[in-house]
Amino acid sequence: MFKNELSSEDLLRIIFKYTAKIASERSLNSVLVFMADMGREMILSDRCTVWLIDVVSEQLYTTVAHGVDEIRIPLGTGLVGSAIATGEPIIIEDAYSDPRHNSDNDRKTGYHTKSIITVPFRNNDGEIIGAYQAINKLTEIGYFTSRDLEMLTLAASYAGKSLESVMLHQEIIDTQREIIFTMGEIGEIRSTETGNHVKRVAEYSYILARGLGLSATEAEMLRTASPMHDIGKVAIPDAVLNKPGKLTPSEYEIIKSHTKIGYQLLKGSKRELLRAAAIVAEQHHEKWDGTGYPLGRKGEDIHIYGRITAVADVFDALSAERVYKAAWPLDKIENLFREERGRHFDPAIVDVFFEKLPKLLEVRGQLTDKETD
Structure with a gap:
């Protein structure tokens, strides 16, 4: 069932709703979920995935992808890898006509990808740390437009900087946990x-x-x-x-x-x-x-x-x-x-x-x- 494009008022409502949620959240996974939901609602896509870079393993991965479990792909592969490597967004009307599209995930899940929009997002230092990827436009036109690109770029600009803050907070928490656990072991060893x-x-x-x-x-x-x-x-x-x-x-x-x-x-x-x-x-x-x-x-x-x-x-x-x-x-x-x-x-x-x-x-x-x- 097709949806109608959102009005400016609807877009503002979505932006305010999710920016408030993201700003008050300290759980990394929760922030990623909010980011994916915000992107999907803003541009009326069937699915929205938030990809992050795993520098150590040289992979791109997502723990938040509507409809699927965690996915990992080699860094630089697929449309999302291409967008991250070049720093430029990508809009594709027909995914299977583009050689950069990795159709393996479709074969694994039984899902058919049609249109795709991919937008890298950056941290406060301007470094690319991941990307939004939305799949299958739900309006009658059936593909993503320059307006969708503008909206998703806006979401990526805000969410990327917020995500960095949450990731730094998570790193502090993880360090505290490691110290606490190590100290606990010391007490038991004695x-x-x-x-x-x-x-x-x-x-x-x-x-x-x-x-x-x-x-x-x-x-x-x-x-x-x-x-x-x-x-x-x-x-x-x-x-x-x-x-x-x-x-x-x-x-x-x-x-x-x-x-x-x-x-x-x-x-x-x-x-x-x-x-x-x-x-x-x-x-x-x-x-x-x-x-x-x-x-x-x-x-x-x-x-x-x-x-x-x-x-x-x-x-x-x-x-x-x-x-x-x-x-x-x-x-x-x-x-x-x-x-x-x-x-x-x-x-x-x-x-x-x-x-x-x-x-x-x-x-x-x-x-x-x-x-x-």
């Missing part, structure tokens, strides 16, 4: 744990958080922060931390101090991720009934991050084999969680634990501790 312990606790925490109804953003925050739960152990003497026998009361107090130490290390940060890590470090040994440490918080006075990490950490500690203990069988672990529901652990999280247990076990199987020589 206590004879393995790097996979923090990986498993992170994944368990994410699964439990989503099962409880936390948003994907908040669950991801916890997954990133939870590897820091034992970072305070870096300040615990080896003689106490790795003592093979039973701890004396004074030694146990020293061990317990790792929660306060971890919190003190992290609490002053202005970064949201590190503030979340501070909460996890301090509160993952608190208990639902108030008998935990360091402050004896009770029930919902314990932050949800601490309550979730407590379940994830204990599950992994009991499941894993160590030089000083054997792994508990699953039925024994299940019995403990039933007994400690409403005592050590938040009842709602224990219920989600049992609901998500098959997925937790799948993660455990994927992230096993490999013996080293």
Whole structure:
């Protein structure tokens, strides 16, 4: 069914709608989706794809393409590769009459490409970082015009610069995550744990958080922060931390101090991720009934991050084999969680634990501790 060309008022409405969404968004994938939707609506195309340059692999790729999954092609190939290489937009009325059109994707998807418009977009330094590509005009004329080129070029000019800002923000977040994970591993290595312990606790925490109804953003925050739960152990003497026998009361107090130490290390940060890590470090040994440490918080006075990490950490500690203990069988672990529901652990999280247990076990199987020589 053909559509009528948009009026100036309609175009302005679309531009204002999507520029507001893009300006307030920090998720790279969400921005790419908004860009694709804005382009498609502005020029009335059937599909719109946002292509980015992968410099390392020398490929062009898209994670946002209406109707298809991720596509990767060699840099410089296809119409999009040609537009990026020359820096010039391309309009084609009949794709199959142009030798630059890569018809392999059509054969894979069963989709028939007719008309194409491709517009490179640049960052604030004027460097090309990707391109818009719209396919199949939905008006009666059936192909893209100079007006479409003008509109998509306008969208590319704004979106390209906004995209660079989001990509830089994402790079900062990724760097923070890498630092947090590495620091978490350091804390575990000192206590004879393995790097996979923090990986498993992170994944368990994410699964439990989503099962409880936390948003994907908040669950991801916890997954990133939870590897820091034992970072305070870096300040615990080896003689106490790795003592093979039973701890004396004074030694146990020293061990317990790792929660306060971890919190003190992290609490002053202005970064949201590190503030979340501070909460996890301090509160993952608190208990639902108030008998935990360091402050004896009770029930919902314990932050949800601490309550979730407590379940994830204990599950992994009991499941894993160590030089000083054997792994508990699953039925024994299940019995403990039933007994400690409403005592050590938040009842709602224990219920989600049992609901998500098959997925937790799948993660455990994927992230096993490999013996080293």
